[in-house]
Amino acid sequence: MKMQEIKEVAKQRGVKAGTLKKAELIKAIQRMEGNADCYGEGKATTCGQDQCLWREDCD
Template sequence: MNMPEVKEIAKQRGVKAGTKKKGELIRAIQQEEGNEACYETGKAASCGQDECLWRGDCK
């Protein structure tokens, strides 16, 4: 997912993008949704969130 798409999702969720990098913004969105803010934290294999919107991008 590219940055403009992530920013649009953030806007829909009421999360301000500001100068956040992609990973920071995705973690802010995850947190706003009440999920673990785990995007690109090395937990992809063990986070248990198989249906996560960001799963395909996560490392």
């Protein structure tokens, strides 16, 4: 997902993007949603969040 799309998701969820980097912003959105903020930590195959919006982009 491109940064502009992520910022739009953040805006819809009430998360201020500011100058956050991609991973930081995604983690902020994950926390706001009540999910584990595990994006980019190499846990995509073991996190158990199969419906995660960021799963395709996660490593």
